Amino acid sequence: MGKNDRQSKTEIPPGTLCLLILKTLASGPMHGYGIAQRIHLLSKEVLEVEEGSLYPALQRMLIKGWVTAEWHPSENNRRARYYSLTKLGRKQMGTEVSEFEKVTAAIQRVIETP
Amino acid sequence: MGKNDRQSKTEIPPGTLCLLILKTLASGPMHGYGIAQRIHLLSKEVLEVEEGSLYPALQRMLIKGWVTAEWHPSENNRRARYYSLTKLGRKQMGTEVSEFEKVTAAIQRVIETP
DNA sequence: TAGTTTCCCATAGGGAAGCTATGGGAAAGA
């Protein structure tokens, strides 16, 4: 593969990973691996969250108080760290969703102008 | 203002600035200042392109061969550098537009899942 | 005509956040 293939794979646009994680956790506590799978599934295989992106992002969100974490065995009986949305995280989610939609709509307007 | 106000202003999401510039230039050659104004206008004042973002972006696009530049006096009789889309730039625009729409739709699916 | 505003270009330095590469450990299945 070439060196300029940041474009060739479908990646998460910078700034939206947090939003995706927050939204995913809104449906209940989940471990990291599960979050990645769910995003992959819900996006119909378009979005792939790399583990090297996911865990640092979760760390940042822990520090900011948007999520909390607890160790529990997973459904498959592995050691797993379950993340939950905090009240602050839920608020942040709302902010990011509306910001995303506002900016996306604005870009669409530019793009769709003939 | 605080120190964490990358969020407080409406900014260009990383990765989309090129797309916006390419699309803007698709309607004809334009100087940098004009590009910024047009994006601001078309987005209904939502998007603001800072000059410290714009000119480096144009440099990158020159290097990649997506645009060419020529000096001409502007409509206001100032010295101005007019940028034009190349064939390669037009192709890149198409790629980025479809990528943007694909990824945006995917994120929307995740966001809108109850 | 001196001063200010508007227009227009450009770089340096810094930070945020993604990616690749890497490493590990434990359960399950072959």
Added chain:
DNA sequence: TCTTTCCCATAGCTTCCCTATGGGAAACTA
């Protein structure tokens, strides 16, 4: 026993935008 699957995590790099800064020329303004 060996491989696969599941699950966590860090280090180092790169890209790309922002802030801050600087300059210069036309045009308006007092």
